[in-house]
Amino acid sequence: MTLGGDDAPSTVVEDPRAAAAAQQAQALPRVSRTLHLWQDGFSIDDGELYRFEDPANAHTLALINQGRAPLALLGVQPGQEVDLQLNPHKDEKYVQPKQKYKPFSGGGQRLGSPTPGPSGTASAQPAAPAAAAPASSTAASTPSMNVDESQPTIRLQIRLGDGSRLQSNFNTTHTVGDVHNYINSANQASSSRGYALMTTFPSKDLSDKSVALGDLPEFKRGGVIVQKWT
Numbered sequence: 001m002t003l004g005g006d007d008a009p010s011t012v013v014e015d016p017r018a019a020a021a022a023q024q025a026q027a028l029p030r031v032s033r034t035l036h037l038w039q040d041g042f043s044i045d046d047g048e049l050y051r052f053e054d055p056a057n058a059h060t061l062a063l064i065n066q067g068r069a070p071l072a073l074l075g076v077q078p079g080q081e082v083d084l085q086l087n088p089h090k091d092e093k094y095v096q097p098k099q100k101y102k103p104f105s106g107g108g109q110r111l112g113s114p115t116p117g118p119s120g121t122a123s124a125q126p127a128a129p130a131a132a133a134p135a136s137s138t139a140a141s142t143p144s145m146n147v148d149e150s151q152p153t154i155r156l157q158i159r160l161g162d163g164s165r166l167q168s169n170f171n172t173t174h175t176v177g178d179v180h181n182y183i184n185s186a187n188q189a190s191s192s193r194g195y196a197l198m199t200t201f202p203s204k205d206l207s208d209k210s211v212a213l214g215d216l217p218e219f220k221r222g223g224v225i226v227q228k229w230t
Helices: 016-027 055-065 120-140 176-186
Strands: 031-037 041-044 082-088 153-159 165-171 195-199 223-229
Touching: 041 055, 153 176, 165 176, 176 195
Parallel strands: 031 082, 153 223
Antiparallel strands: 031 041, 153 165, 195 223
């Protein structure tokens, strides 16, 4: 507000960031999530189980009991619309869902000479090594942390800004910077744009990359990290 006087009334000054935020929210697609309630915990879609007795899940469980959506676990952007469906399984214990088959949707490159041979038999031979190429490229695309199993470890679930998820074990001596490096190696979009890492409620900015994970009380028994685009 601007302060008015005898000859000028007070006026409202619009926040220029509000219009940009509203426009960005409208550009985000509407998504759907399913909250499953089991005998021993709850899960989102086909994700892992959050056990009722785990103190780290107490706040999220309180939100659910109040009829509020646990936004930190839904993998959505601020202002993005989400349809949350509740699916109770009162008489069932959680069972890890089978991984769904996802057909290869990327591109490929044929190995061998692009120039046809003098005969049909010769030209078909270079195509044989190409069958083995996807296996090695798939294995190389899966990142892994160098974890010392003889030292204390924790398991972190990372909710990425594009809605996907990562899970990995870390030593308690690993730092927030190591988590950044792991995300960058696992997600191409993260290596090409800015982002911040946050804890779940109460939200805390993990801006100091030198802090060891074992020194953060939020991760004494593992936990969830949320990626926010900047």
